[in-house]
Structure formats: C-alpha cells, structure tokens
Amino acid sequence: MSRDGVPNILFFLPDQHRWDWTGLNPELPLRTPNLVRLAARGAVFRHAITPSPLCAPARACLASGRDYDRCRVPDNHSNYPLDQPTYYQALRRGGYRVAGVGKFDLHKDTRAPGAMDWGLDGSRLLPEWGFTEGIDNEGKMDGSASYRAAGRARGPYLAYLASRGLAETYVAEHAGMRRHMGAYVTALPEEAYCDNWLSDNGLLFLDGFPRDCPWHLVVNFTGPHNPMDVTARMHECWAEALLPGPHANEDRDREGLLRNRRHYAAMIENIDRQIGRFLARVEERGELANTLVVYASDHGEMLGDHGLWGKGTWRQAAVGIPLIVAGPGVREGVVREDPVSLHDLTATFLALAGQPPLPGMDAVDLRPALAGGDRPVRREVTSGLGDWRLAYDGRFKLVLRNTSPPLLFDLENDPWEEHDRRSDCPGRAAALAAAVERDCGGGWLAGAGGR
Numbered sequence: 001m002s003r004d005g006v007p008n009i010l011f012f013l014p015d016q017h018r019w020d021w022t023g024l025n026p027e028l029p030l031r032t033p034n035l036v037r038l039a040a041r042g043a044v045f046r047h048a049i050t051p052s053p054l055c056a057p058a059r060a061c062l063a064s065g066r067d068y069d070r071c072r073v074p075d076n077h078s079n080y081p082l083d084q085p086t087y088y089q090a091l092r093r094g095g096y097r098v099a100g101v102g103k104f105d106l107h108k109d110t111r112a113p114g115a116m117d118w119g120l121d122g123s124r125l126l127p128e129w130g131f132t133e134g135i136d137n138e139g140k141m142d143g144s145a146s147y148r149a150a151g152r153a154r155g156p157y158l159a160y161l162a163s164r165g166l167a168e169t170y171v172a173e174h175a176g177m178r179r180h181m182g183a184y185v186t187a188l189p190e191e192a193y194c195d196n197w198l199s200d201n202g203l204l205f206l207d208g209f210p211r212d213c214p215w216h217l218v219v220n221f222t223g224p225h226n227p228m229d230v231t232a233r234m235h236e237c238w239a240e241a242l243l244p245g246p247h248a249n250e251d252r253d254r255e256g257l258l259r260n261r262r263h264y265a266a267m268i269e270n271i272d273r274q275i276g277r278f279l280a281r282v283e284e285r286g287e288l289a290n291t292l293v294v295y296a297s298d299h300g301e302m303l304g305d306h307g308l309w310g311k312g313t314w315r316q317a318a319v320g321i322p323l324i325v326a327g328p329g330v331r332e333g334v335v336r337e338d339p340v341s342l343h344d345l346t347a348t349f350l351a352l353a354g355q356p357p358l359p360g361m362d363a364v365d366l367r368p369a370l371a372g373g374d375r376p377v378r379r380e381v382t383s384g385l386g387d388w389r390l391a392y393d394g395r396f397k398l399v400l401r402n403t404s405p406p407l408l409f410d411l412e413n414d415p416w417e418e419h420d421r422r423s424d425c426p427g428r429a430a431a432l433a434a435a436v437e438r439d440c441g442g443g444w445l446a447g448a449g450g451r
Helices: 033-040 055-064 087-093 140-150 156-163 167-175 194-208 232-238 254-284 344-352 426-440
Strands: 008-012 042-045 097-102 133-136 183-185 215-220 228-230 291-295 324-326 334-336 381-385 388-392 396-401 407-410
Touching (some): 156 167, 156 194, 183 254, 194 215, 396 426
Antiparallel strands (some): 042 324, 291 324, 388 396, 396 407
C-alpha cells in the first residue's frame, strides 16, 4: 500500500477496444504481452460490458458511477454536468494526486460555448472534473475537425503537431481517409503518433508524483479508435499477418477489410507497448506492489462484423470490453465469469481509497471478485443508447427496442447473436426484462415493438 494505507491506481482506458481482441484470445494472433502478464498476476473479467457503447455516455457513467439512464449524458452531443459529482473529485478530497492524459471525452457537445476547445495546454475543465493535473487532448476526429474549422490548433495535440510542422499533414490525412476505408499509414514519425505522444506526457506526470501521497493516473489512449492510422513501423509489423475477416460482411473489398483489421491489431499492440513503459516506470519507483493496475475500454468496435463499423449498437462486439485488474487485494490468475460493468470500477476505486459512494451511484464494488470470492458480484448488467436497452447475465442477452420485437440471444451457443431464443427460454427472458426495468426505468418492456 502507499504511505497512508491506500493503493495507487494506474488506469489504462483506450477508446474502442473490443473485448475479444487481446493476446488472451487464442483464436487471434494478437501480440499483447504486457496485458497477458497483467492478467496472469491478476483478474480477468470475461463478461464485462460498457453501460453505453458510445464515448461520452460511457465515460460519464464511469465518472459518476451511474447507469446510462441516470448519467445525464445521453449521447455525444452532451457535456458532463459540472454539478454531478465524479470519483476523481472524491479521490482528490481523499488525498490522492489525481492526474490524467489523453482523450477524456467529458465535453463532447460541439454546440456549447467553448466547444471543440481543449485549451492549448489541455487543462480546460480538469480542475472542475476533479483532477489535480493533466492534459486533456483532442481525439482523432475532433482534433482534425477543430483545426479545419478554426484554421489553427484548439488543443494540445494539434498545437504540438503545429510546433513540429506536422499539423497540416495530419489534417490532410484525415480528409482523405475514406479512400482507404479509414486505414492508412501516417507520415507522422513515431514520437508524434498520438498514443506515443500522450504516453510521454503521462510518464512525465508519473515521474513528478510525490512519494508521500497516493496517486491516480488515468491514461486515455486515442486508439484503437478509427481511423485505423498507423505509423510505418506499425504497418510493417502487421503487413503480412493473417487475420479472420469480419463475420457476415459481403463487402467485395476483402483486402480493404483485412487492412482495417491489421491496423486495428497494430494499434492494440502499440498500446500494449506503452503499457509496458508505464509498468516499468512504476517498478523503477518501487511502487508496483502498491499499485492497482487496470485495463478496460469505454466500449468496443464492430470491425465490420454484420456489415457494421464503430459502436453504438447492442451487439457484443460493441458493448463488450476487456477488463483486467492486478495489484494489491487481487488474487493471481482469477478468471471471472459473472457479468460486470465498466462503471463498477468507480465503486471499486472509491472503496479501495476508503471513500464513501458517490450520491446516486449504481456501480457495484468488485473487491470480492478481485479477491477470488465464489459469489458473483452481479447477476445481470445493463447497457443502453438511444432507442434500445439490454440486459446480460454472462450467457443470455435480452435486447429491448422501441420499434422492433425484443430479442434474446444465447451467446454461449450463438456468439454472433443470430438466433432469437425468447420462445424457448421464457424464464430467462423474464428475468432479464426485470433487470432492464430495474436499471433503465419503467416502460421498456411494454414499449418494445412487437411485444
């Protein structure tokens, strides 16, 4: 433990990393040695999902510990309400040094005053959210869009690129990315690639943390979010890799589909490289045994499955996330089959820090599961966005939609979610419907089309 008896927290939160694309999946030739080692000395949650498969709502649920229907950020056109408490604020009040780097995505409303403006030092709104220090940089799409709109940098990453004479190159590459199905080799040098640059920033903060108080550092990688841009080195490492094509995708450009998947794998491997840098630095500080290390994602990525790209849907590739936790209080080699949600980390972090739950918090403390306890911490988890909600118990998933009939899938026997099982599993459907009503508010079952 740290000096006052609570652990440090090192939290890696990439953007759009789907649950099954890590080196833990033997069916894919992915290279994530640091995540594999982290899993070996900690706990893996095989059925973790996001409370909402979209950047801003997912991160609002995480910050507040609230379910999607109560997080007050329904979509990517909404900002995090500054009057709603965050776990970052609670940790700071509890004596933590709270820092973060990367893409926070807590002010996504492009219509609001000051929208698309992170401040050239990336500090805008960080104190209000609860951070002691940090750099909130532009995401891939927001960075290039804001630069084109203003004719200049509006955030720290494009300001850095501009200082290197690289901003125009970066923006031009984004403008032409549709020609390459969003997958291209950037002209940026390795050190200027966003995930490498923001990791350098994070390591500087880590080096500056005092030794006499606990710290929390969240590293919000911009990858493996589209566009699937990679450096020349990353491209070469995956240029000949054999990867399975997307499921149920009839696009004739098979080479383009494969290129996207190769670049996605390359971005994940590069993130793993950065994780290794952070873990080595924590070990050099003599703090690895006292630091809780967490790897998760805000949501997944369809990667062309069912002809879909990105997120926003109820399908497992979009709502499923990786979740690996290691460190003090975590039993080695734990593999959990019970369903959990991204925002359960909120309750867990607060409990480990000795802080009370946030007002209105829905999250569940994962400490019993991390310690290897036999009982599931949850029976069902829920997720939602727009006109649909779902409940998932680790095997069965019920999807309720406003304008279409409900769907029940058995993911153990139907991982691609193609066969509705409502008629032969009515009890399971009823239990999951009750979970939706509990977490998402009344009316979802009655309002589902075709009921």
